Amino acid sequence: MSADLSDLGRFSDPSLLILASLAGGAKHGYAMIEDIARMSGARLGPGTLYGALARLERRGLIEPLPAEERRRPYRLTGLGAAALREQLQGLRDFAATGLQRLAAI
Amino acid sequence: MRNISHYLLRLYPTAWRDRYADEFAALLDDCPPSPALIFDVLLGGLDARLRCSALTGKVLDMAARLRSTAIAVFCAYIAFVVAGIGYQKMSEYEDFTAAGEAHPLIGLAHNLIAVVAGVALLAVLAGGLPLAFAALRDALAQRRHDVLALFTVPVAAFAALVAYGFAALQIANQGNAQSGTATTAGKHLFLSLVAILVLGAIASSAAVSLAIARSQIGERLYRFALIPVVVTALAMAVMFAADLAWGLGLRASEPALFAGDGGIAGTSTAASWLVQTLIMGIAAAVALYAVVRMLPARRVTARLA
Numbered sequence A: 001m002s003a004d005l006s007d008l009g010r011f012s013d014p015s016l017l018i019l020a021s022l023a024g025g026a027k028h029g030y031a032m033i034e035d036i037a038r039m040s041g042a043r044l045g046p047g048t049l050y051g052a053l054a055r056l057e058r059r060g061l062i063e064p065l066p067a068e069e070r071r072r073p074y075r076l077t078g079l080g081a082a083a084l085r086e087q088l089q090g091l092r093d094f095a096a097t098g099l100q101r102l103a104a105i
Numbered sequence B: 001m002r003n004i005s006h007y008l009l010r011l012y013p014t015a016w017r018d019r020y021a022d023e024f025a026a027l028l029d030d031c032p033p034s035p036a037l038i039f040d041v042l043l044g045g046l047d048a049r050l051r052c053s054a055l056t057g058k059v060l061d062m063a064a065r066l067r068s069t070a071i072a073v074f075c076a077y078i079a080f081v082v083a084g085i086g087y088q089k090m091s092e093y094e095d096f097t098a099a100g101e102a103h104p105l106i107g108l109a110h111n112l113i114a115v116v117a118g119v120a121l122l123a124v125l126a127g128g129l130p131l132a133f134a135a136l137r138d139a140l141a142q143r144r145h146d147v148l149a150l151f152t153v154p155v156a157a158f159a160a161l162v163a164y165g166f167a168a169l170q171i172a173n174q175g176n177a178q179s180g181t182a183t184t185a186g187k188h189l190f191l192s193l194v195a196i197l198v199l200g201a202i203a204s205s206a207a208v209s210l211a212i213a214r215s216q217i218g219e220r221l222y223r224f225a226l227i228p229v230v231v232t233a234l235a236m237a238v239m240f241a242a243d244l245a246w247g248l249g250l251r252a253s254e255p256a257l258f259a260g261d262g263g264i265a266g267t268s269t270a271a272s273w274l275v276q277t278l279i280m281g282i283a284a285a286v287a288l289y290a291v292v293r294m295l296p297a298r299r300v301t302a303r304l305a
Helices: A006-022 A029-040 A046-058 A078-103 B002-009 B014-030 B035-050 B052-056 B062-091 B094-102 B104-142 B145-179 B184-213 B219-253 B269-304
Strands: A062-064 A074-076
Touching: A006 A029, A006 A046, A006 A062, A006 A074, A006 A078, A029 A046, A029 B014, A046 A062, A046 B014, A046 B035, A074 A078, B002 B014, B002 B035, B062 B094, B062 B104, B062 B184, B062 B219, B062 B269, B094 B104, B094 B219, B104 B145, B104 B184, B104 B219, B145 B184, B219 B269
Parallel strands: none
Antiparallel strands: A062 A074
16 A cells, blocks of 8 residues: 555645544544634545545545444544655645745745 | 436436435435526536546446446537438548549548448448347337337438438428529528438437346457447547548649538538538547547456456
């Protein structure tokens, strides 16, 4: 199973947002959409959300929990947490480099 | 949203619905409806159909793979034919036939398109008619009124096209007789006829594809359709290349004609050719992609057999 998100094409950004949302605890689809909107300002559509969820589940980065009525929560797996950490560290390094260069202008 | 979530779910393949339908329907019920949301679900459905086995882990059986390939190639072929009708209408004017006679490349490309179009039509009929008859027979046997209703769509679309075409011709002839020249109203009537042709083609191909997808058709018939499907996809690629050569040849040999207003309904020749070529290229690419996607699975199946 791959922990790399870069080969998910147009689903790589939504996947990162979902992993970051689930890092705060298990959530079902609508709760994820609301949490991601609060966290990043981006509002994922249901088609995009489930396209990304299906890919993340296949890769073992998230796992489904028993459904509560019709809503099924998902939670981060250990592999998912490692993938998220790696992605966020990469973004932090990228941001630090960019800010350093900006400071030199 | 509750009302349409059922229909939106039908956009997704069965294997995907088996896994996600309940929770996805619950999410759709929670979301306020909007055009953007529906568009997002449409894209999601398309993605799920293209990547079903990768998303669900379920390998589609051979008949399902052949069916999705046949349907994709058929829909691409219909789009190609609509663009091809535009090319045919444009290239039949005297100036273009004269250019074909004067310049071998243009003439050769035009003749190649005509011959290969015949081959593609025969291939579609050879592969598609048995599938359509089998779907019709299954619908009659199972009393599937929904499938039978789908088969009336191409008939209704054709009837609407003929009736509107006839009425438009009468009105345009009256206008021309009064003014002595082709009128703007006549041009608008022609463009609306083109719009009806395009809408009818989309509705008909979608209806026939749905009817076939919903019918119980044996794998043997899909296997029989495989060679015509491959021939159709290759024919579309050849016609696209010939159309490209025709336009580029015309641009190089007859620049004044290419820059003129000999396109559809007196529009720019270059713009008409570009639009037709773009549609042909996309349709040929979709058909080839559908065939190529199916081939590795076929090799695996053959090895296992």
